[in-house]
Amino acid sequence: xxxxxIELVTKELEQLEASNTYKHEVPLQSAQDGVVxxxxxxxxxxxxxxxxxxxxxxxxxxxxxxxIREYGFGxxxxxxxxxxxxxxxxxxxxxxxxxxxxxxxxFSSCWAANExxxxxxxxxxxxxxxxxxxxxxxxxxxxxxxxGQRLCRAETTDRKIYAHADTDGLARALEEDRGKDxxxxxxxxxxxxxxxxxxxxxxxxxxxxGKYGAILFVDDSHGxxxxxxxxxxxxxxxxxxxxxxxxxxxxxxxxxxxxxGYISGRKELxxxxxxxxxxxxxxxxxxxxxxxxxxxxxALLMKDRSIVKxxxxxxxxxxxxxxxxxxRILAGEHPIVPVMVGEASVAQEMSRALLKAGVYIxxxxxxxxxxxxxxxxAQISAALGKKDIDRALGAFEKVGKKMxxx
Numbered sequence: 001x002x003x004x005x006i007e008l009v010t011k012e013l014e015q016l017e018a019s020n021t022y023k024h025e026v027p028l029q030s031a032q033d034g035v036v037x038x039x040x041x042x043x044x045x046x047x048x049x050x051x052x053x054x055x056x057x058x059x060x061x062x063x064x065x066x067x068i069r070e071y072g073f074g075x076x077x078x079x080x081x082x083x084x085x086x087x088x089x090x091x092x093x094x095x096x097x098x099x100x101x102x103x104x105x106x107f108s109s110c111w112a113a114n115e116x117x118x119x120x121x122x123x124x125x126x127x128x129x130x131x132x133x134x135x136x137x138x139x140x141x142x143x144x145x146x147x148g149q150r151l152c153r154a155e156t157t158d159r160k161i162y163a164h165a166d167t168d169g170l171a172r173a174l175e176e177d178r179g180k181d182x183x184x185x186x187x188x189x190x191x192x193x194x195x196x197x198x199x200x201x202x203x204x205x206x207x208x209x210g211k212y213g214a215i216l217f218v219d220d221s222h223g224x225x226x227x228x229x230x231x232x233x234x235x236x237x238x239x240x241x242x243x244x245x246x247x248x249x250x251x252x253x254x255x256x257x258x259x260x261g262y263i264s265g266r267k268e269l270x271x272x273x274x275x276x277x278x279x280x281x282x283x284x285x286x287x288x289x290x291x292x293x294x295x296x297x298x299a300l301l302m303k304d305r306s307i308v309k310x311x312x313x314x315x316x317x318x319x320x321x322x323x324x325x326x327x328r329i330l331a332g333e334h335p336i337v338p339v340m341v342g343e344a345s346v347a348q349e350m351s352r353a354l355l356k357a358g359v360y361i362x363x364x365x366x367x368x369x370x371x372x373x374x375x376x377x378a379q380i381s382a383a384l385g386k387k388d389i390d391r392a393l394g395a396f397e398k399v400g401k402k403m404x405x406x
Contacts, residue, residue, distance in 0.1 A: 020345040021365060026355065031056040032257060034383030038360060044392040046361040046378045048257070051226045051335055052297075052307050053383025055257035059300060060293045064258075067292030075285045079274070083285035091295050095262050098232060098298055099224070099249075100242030103270040106291075108283050110221050110250035110261030111144040116277035117217065117246065117263055119151035121184065124276060131183040134158040136170055136214070138189045140196070145188055145219055158182075164193075167204040174212040185212060191220030191234030192227065195369050195377070197336030199227065202238040209245070217246040221261075225254030226335060231301050231308040251290065256297040258290045311335060311382040314389060318380050321393050326406035335380035338364075339396075340373065341405065347374040350399060357395035 016022040030037035032055040036045045054060050067087070077083035088106055095104040107113040122133045135149055139161050149159050162170045170187065177185075187209050189200045202218065209216040220233040228236025233249070235241045246269065251260035263273055273280060300307065315335040322339065323329055330338045341347050347363025354361055354376075365374035380389075400406040 020348050026360070034381050034385070034388055036360060038355070041358065043355060043358050043360040044384070044388045044395075045381065046359055046392060048379055048381065049222070049253035050257045050381050050383065051254040051311055051379070052231075052301075053381050054255065054297045054300070054307075056383070057256075057297075057300070060256050060296045063296035064289035064293040067288035067290075071288035071292075073289070074287045077284065078280075078282060079285050080281060085285070085288065085291075087288060087291045087295070088285060091291050091298075092262070094295060094298050096264055098302060099247050099264045100232070100235075101244075101247060101264040102267040104262050104264040105270045105273050105277075105280065106286055107261040107263070107277075107280055108286065109252065109259060110219065110248055111147075112279035112283065113248045113261040113263045114142075114144040114148040114219060115151055116148075116273060116279045117248065118145075118148035118186075118188075119278070120273060120276040121186075122152040122157045128183065132156055132158065132181070133184040133186070134160060134177065134180075134182045135186045135188055136160050136162055136173060138162060138164055138193075138200070140164045140193050141188060141190055142194060142219060142221070145190070149188070165198070165201055167201055167208060170205075171208050171211075174208065174214065178212070185214035186217055187214050188217045189219075190222070191218045191224075192222035192334055192336070194222050194336060195338070195364065195375075196330055197332045197334040197338060198330070199223070199234050199237060199332075199334065202235055202240050202244065206240045206243050215245045217248070218244050219248045221248070221250040221253055222334070222336065224249045225297075225301060226308070226311065229308070230305050251286075251294040251297075254297075256290075256293045258293055260286045260290055260294060307382045311380065314382060314384055315380045317386070318378065318389055318393070321389075322378070322396060325393065325397050325400065327396065327400060337378040337380065339376040339378055341376060342372060342374055344374045346403070346405075347376055350376060350403060350405070353399045353403070354395055357399055359392045359395045 028036050028038055032048055032050050035042055071085055075083040092104040092106055192199055205216055223234035225231045227234045232241055235244050246265040248263050319337055328340045344365030347365055351361055351363045361376050364377050
């Protein structure tokens with residue numbers, strides 16, 4: 001490697017350190033759970049996507065162990081060669097049933113699923129020598145949706161950004177384009193926006209997509225297992241369960257917290273993805289322990305809603321109490337609770353102080369969020385007891401007063 005490269009990256013790293021925006025990793029010394037071991041001490045975990053507490057759930061762990069015993073550690077192959085086991089097909093069918101769609105296809109991650117959807121659909125001629133597609137994308141969509149759209153060829157795909165959750169603006173854009181000869185019109189949105197914790201207006205988006213003949217694509221990674229009475233995600237919470245054209249999501253958050261993602265939708269679309277999606281065709285299949293663990297997680301959700309109810313109760317309690325302390329939070333109902341602190345340096349300092357006080361939480365700042373809107377993103381879990389939440393709130397109060405934030 002040339003000295004020029006080392007010089008460039010070293011300078012950039014120094015700038016990150018100087019601006020107090022360098023991302024430091026804090027290793028856990030235990031399993032992911034409501035309370036974790038870190039730095040030789042116990043800390044309440046408020047930084048994990050482990051919303052349902054299934055990452056360390058006995059039934060999920062037992063299932064993963066069974067997966068290794070019965071099907072081995074891995075498959076050492078892609079799906080179409082010799083990497084498809086009957087358990088992969090069974091999990092895909094279970095995901096589709098849970099989400100109210102016809103079929104589903106597994107990927108190594110939701111990032112891979114999102115890249116696959118946009119690139120596979122728009123870059124294929126499908127019998128047409130000349131064509132043009134258009135994607136309307138919410139301004140605050142996840143980076144995986146943005147990168148997936150970057151893989152679409154500029155010469156055949158228009159990308160248009162609409163203001164966050166601005167359904168009227170989206171409708172105007174579609175109306176203005178009504179006379180254009182687009183082959184495909186795609187509306188793309190997160191189900192839950194991970195920096196804000198707000199839910200997309202899917203009920204209105206379903207109406208708009210139907211009126212203008214558009215495909216409605218929703219990445220519900222932070223919604224599945226979390227939102228709706230039975231945890232079926234943002235569509236259920238917005239009253240449009242089974243009415244979304246394309247749903248993508250992850251197995252790496254509420255559904256056991258390991259790895260893996262999926263696309264779910266019409267059976268013809270899923271069959272097309274099996275033939276064309278590069279991140280599916282050229283990637284190893286999900287390992288058996290992950291497949292078994294995810295299957296067990298979905299089984300728990302489908303037979304018992306108590307975990308979802310506990311998550312909702314924990315979230316409501318934390319939201320009420322943290323606001324009562326005087327902290328400014330973004331309103332909502334999701335277990336993502338952004339605690340607004342303003343500057344990156346404040347978020348970093350507060351995160352470190354809270355860890356010393358027994359709360360594991362991380363700060364987020366530009367470019368992940370707009371400048372001046374740095375925050376601590378609290379993420380509530382069903383694995384937390386009331387005593388755990390109260391302990392965290394006590395630490396927030398102590399640190400907040402010391403830093404003159406409340």
